[in-house]
Amino acid sequence: MSGPRPVRAPRGTELSTLGWQQEAALRMLQNNLDPEVAEHPDELVVYGGSGKAVRDWNSFDAMIRTLRTLKNDETMLVQSGRPVGVMRTHEWAPRVLIANSNLVGDWANWDEFRRLEELGLTMYGQMTAGSWIYIGTQGILQGTYETFSAVAAKRFNGTLAGTITLTAGLGGMGGAQPLAVTMNDGVAICVDCDPRAIERRIEHRYLDVKADNVAHALELATAARDRREPLSIGLLGNAAEIVPQLLAEGAPIDIVTDQTSAHDPLAYLPLGVDFADMAAYAKEKPAEFTTRSREAMAKHVEAMVGFQDAGAEVFDYGNSIRGEARLAGYERAFAFPGFVPAYIRPLFCEGKGPFRWAALSGEASDIHKTDQALLDLFPENESLHRWIKMAQERVHFQGLPARICWLGQGERDKAGVRFNEMVASGELQAPIVIGRDHLDTGSVASPYRETEAMKDGSDAIADWPLLNAMVNVASGASWVSIHHGGGVGMGRSLHAGQVTVADGTPLAAEKIRRVLTNDPGMGVIRHVDAGYEEAEAVAEAKGVRIPMREG
């Protein structure tokens, strides 16, 4: 049995595999486990509670070994983090096909999942953990920045200056919240029960300061708000205690949300439990822990509803906390909306979503050159320009240098082809890996999040992510994944991802053109099918064919 060790992706142009597609998979798998990137690399956990890159260390070794010898007409099959076969395919086929955490409907719950996990038969792949395209907290930063910009536009005249946001969870994803709020000029109080999470975000410059206690946090927050200056404040404690306390004290909070790991009741700290005892307690008495963490979530959500009743802008940030609170018996859990119907769906209708890429050279200058290429390609896109400028100033790269921005139908393929040209001409030092989150326009069925409150009621229809994966396989992606349970937990979502490598070859250009047109195109057709007029307009303008609207 092999065991934990530090993992870091190779950099530079020397191949340790038989081609760049395989090399990219190998480096991105390793990059997901880089201690700079992963939350708990020794346990192979990348982010999002227990989201893993690979099932166990033996599987990791087998994966690396296999990728090193995988031919350009072969495909490695991965079943929940374990390589289970190599099949002869062809050059256009993906080099890796991944299925993670999938369970049959009636069995798709945490208890059964954990039983199977305990037997060593499965793992939780989250969204980009088990599909090897997690790029650290920056990955979510852009989406979080977009969301808070949308909140500002909806309620606060386009800026968060002079407002206080209260949230919790400073983990892999939640850690983007403080910076996203300050990028929108607001003040944020961010509660986390893990002192390490707070320190880590300060170290990475996502969080500005740490408060000594609740009163201190409020004092810092109101002073900065009155000066209309951005400031993010970390506050150590249990959100299920602090959020109700702030409500009871009548704290002047304008916006409330949450990104604790509520999707997994074993990753949310119950009331009356010390953080230091949390992991052992969850392991020893999972059923009791679950009951208590759900009860705590109910208190937390009740206080969030209280803030909404008092006039604050309140939304669920995709962690299923409303669903868990309802399971604990809190009736009004769904009184506030999820962030997708509230702010993001109009972007999804345009095929817009989290386009991201990483430089296999390991050189920050490669990313800066791609940044410039995007600014040149889309001179009219003001929010893209604002984002890239801020990201260059404030984003600390974790692992291989990477960038994210939201691009839509007709934009992603242009960007990808341009990157491929830059690799071919030698302008970039090595190939670029282009992927995205599973949280995207046409790749998820998740009734508490991406597909909450669809116009035609099709929230739980899960054919779309499966079609999305199939079309990406058919279009030439380098690796494609189908996962269950990411974001919102077991039984609540099905989603797919693709990663495509720009290695500078004409073949890569052909694949990129197809994948990066068809992948966001799935989002356009999904939203046309559900009756969104905005999507119909995009389909018409971009030539996305919809058979039921032809003839």
Ligand code: NAD
């Ligand atoms: P994580 O496990 O890395 O971090 C969760 C944090 O919550 C930890 O730092 C933990 O200490 C803290 N926490 C747990 N219980 C707490 C409590 N009672 N009080 C205060 N802090 C507590 O998870 P993550 O990757 O940051 O993801 C957070 C959640 O957001 C997950 O549920 C994830 O599925 C969801 N998510 C949302 C989006 C989105 O787009 N909105 C994207 C990805 C993930």
